Amino acid sequence: MPEFEGWQRVATLSQLRDGEAYPAKLGDTPIALYRLNGQVYAIDDVCTHEHALLSQGFVEDCAIECPLHQAKFDIATGKCLTAPATVDLKRYSVLIEGEEIYVSTAPLK
Amino acid sequence: MFLRNHWYVAASASEIGRKLFRRVLLGEPVVLFRREGGQPVAFEDRCPHRHLPLSMGKLDGDTLQCHYHGLRFGIDGRCVRIPGQDQIPPNAKAKTYPVVERYKWLWIWMGDPALADPSKITDFHWLDDPNWGAKGSYLHVKANWQLVVDNLLDLTHLAFVHETTIGNAALAEHATVKVARAPDNVIVTRWIIDQDPPPTFKKVGGFVGKVDRWQIIDFAPPAFLRLDVGATPTGTGAPEGRRVDGINMRNLNAITPETETSSHYFWAQAHDFDVKNPETTNKIFDQIQTAFLEDVEVFSAQQRNLDIIPNPSQLDINADTGVIQARRILARLHDEEQAALHVTAAE
Numbered sequence: 001m002p003e004f005e006g007w008q009r010v011a012t013l014s015q016l017r018d019g020e021a022y023p024a025k026l027g028d029t030p031i032a033l034y035r036l037n038g039q040v041y042a043i044d045d046v047c048t049h050e051h052a053l054l055s056q057g058f059v060e061d062c063a064i065e066c067p068l069h070q071a072k073f074d075i076a077t078g079k080c081l082t083a084p085a086t087v088d089l090k091r092y093s094v095l096i097e098g099e100e101i102y103v104s105t106a107p108l109k
Numbered sequence: 110m111f112l113r114n115h116w117y118v119a120a121s122a123s124e125i126g127r128k129l130f131r132r133v134l135l136g137e138p139v140v141l142f143r144r145e146g147g148q149p150v151a152f153e154d155r156c157p158h159r160h161l162p163l164s165m166g167k168l169d170g171d172t173l174q175c176h177y178h179g180l181r182f183g184i185d186g187r188c189v190r191i192p193g194q195d196q197i198p199p200n201a202k203a204k205t206y207p208v209v210e211r212y213k214w215l216w217i218w219m220g221d222p223a224l225a226d227p228s229k230i231t232d233f234h235w236l237d238d239p240n241w242g243a244k245g246s247y248l249h250v251k252a253n254w255q256l257v258v259d260n261l262l263d264l265t266h267l268a269f270v271h272e273t274t275i276g277n278a279a280l281a282e283h284a285t286v287k288v289a290r291a292p293d294n295v296i297v298t299r300w301i302i303d304q305d306p307p308p309t310f311k312k313v314g315g316f317v318g319k320v321d322r323w324q325i326i327d328f329a330p331p332a333f334l335r336l337d338v339g340a341t342p343t344g345t346g347a348p349e350g351r352r353v354d355g356i357n358m359r360n361l362n363a364i365t366p367e368t369e370t371s372s373h374y375f376w377a378q379a380h381d382f383d384v385k386n387p388e389t390t391n392k393i394f395d396q397i398q399t400a401f402l403e404d405v406e407v408f409s410a411q412q413r414n415l416d417i418i419p420n421p422s423q424l425d426i427n428a429d430t431g432v433i434q435a436r437r438i439l440a441r442l443h444d445e446e447q448a449a450l451h452v453t454a455a456e
Contacts, residue, residue, distance in 0.1 A: 057430070067427065068427070
C-alpha cells in the first residue's frame with residue numbers, strides 16, 4: 001500500500017475498539033483514534049487544559065473525558081464541552097483503505 | 110475528612126485479648142477488649158462521667174470499671190454501678206461501637222449504628238483462605254490516610270522508592286495502564302510485557318529471563334486496596350489469562366484514619382504457591398515489608414510539608430488518573446454523608 005501525499009497511515013481497523021481510545025502519533029503530534037457507531041475519528045490527544053493524554057481518560061457516549069480534571073471534548077468534532085478546558089481539540093480527516101487507517105497530516109479547519 | 114458510615118479495620122484479631130487496648134480511630138478514642146467468651150467489644154475510651162480513658166480501668170468478668178471513681182459499665186455500655194449511689198440515671202451510658210471479627214482482623218463501625226451491616230465488610234478472604242499463604246502486619250503512619258491511598262493507586266513510584274525490592278525502571282517506562290471506574294470502585298490495570306523482573310521477583314520467583322508482569326489495583330472506599338500482582342515468563346500467556354510458571358500474589362491493604370494527620374495501616378501479602386511453607390510466606394513478607402517501610406518514610410515527609418503549607422497547588426500527571434478518580438469518589442461519598450446528616454439534624 002503506497003503512502004498518499006498529505007496522509008499518514010496510523011493504525012489498522014482491528015486495533016480499534018468501541019468505547020476505547022487508540023493513541024497514535026501523527027508525525028510528532030500525539031493523536032487519538034476512536035470508533036463510534038462504525039465511524040472512525042481522529043483528534044488531538046493532549047488536553048488543551050493541562051497536557052494530560054486524553055486517550056487515558058474515559059469515553060462517555062460521544063465524548064472523551066480527561067483523566068485528570070474532567071474536561072470533556074466531543075469525539076467527532078473536537079469541540080470542548082466542559083470546563084476546565086476552554087479550547088477545542090484539532091481534528092483530522094480519516095480515510096479507510098481496506099484494513100488501513102490514514103489520517104490527514106494537516107488538521108481540519 | 111472522615112467517612113463514618115463504613116466498616117474499618119480497628120485491630121488485628123491477635124492484638125486484642127482481655128487486656129484493655131486503646132486506639133484512636135477517626136478522631137475518637139476507642140478501647141477494645143474481648144468478653145470472657147472471646148467476642149470482641151469496643152467502647153469509646155472515655156468515661157461519660159469525668160472523661161478518664163476507660164482503658165486505664167479494669168475488667169471484672171464482662172464489666173468494665175473506670176479507674177477514677179469506680180463506675181462500672183456492662184457490655185452494652187450501660188452503667189451498672191455508681192459507688193455510693195443507689196439510683197443509676199437512665200442516660201448513664203458509655204458509647205459502644207459494633208465490632209465484627211473477620212479475616213483475622215477486627216472491624217469496627219464508627220458511624221450510625223443502625224446502618225452497620227456486616228455483609229458490607231470488604232472481602233479480604235485471602236487472609237484466612239487455606240488455598241493461600243498470607244502474612245500481615247500493622248504500621249503506624251504519621252500522615253493523612255488519603256496519602257496512603259494515593260500511594261497504592263499509583264505504582265509508578267515503585268521504580269523510584271523501591272528499586273532494591275519490588276521496583277525497576279521498566280515499571281514506569283514500559284507499562285500499559287488502563288483505568289476503569291464504577292460509581293464506588295476504581296480498577297487500575299498495569300501490564301509490563303517482556304521486561305526484566307524486579308529484585309524481589311527474582312528472589313521469590315526464581316525468574317532467569319524476561320517476564321510479563323501485572324499489577325491490578327482494586328480500590329474500594331474508603332481505603333481498601335487489593336492488589337492482584339505477579340509475573341510469568343514472558344510470552345506464556347498471562348495477558349490472555351493463562352498464568353503458568355510464575356508467581357501470583359495479593360497485596361492487601363486496609364487504612365484506618367487515626368487523626369487528620371495520622372493513620373493505622375493494616376497490610377498483608379498473600380501468595381497461592383507453596384502455601385503451606387512458612388519459609389516462603391516469611392520470605393515474601395520480608396521483601397514487601399522492606400518496601401512498605403520505605404513508603405512510610407515518604408508519607409510522613411509529605412505530611413510534614415503539608416503541615417507547613419496546607420492545600421498547596423499541585424501538578425497532576427497522567428499516572429494520577431486512578432488517584433484522582435478515587436479522590437473524586439471519596440469526596441462525593443463525604444458530601445452525601447454530610448447531606449444526610451443535615452437532613453437528620455433538620456428533622
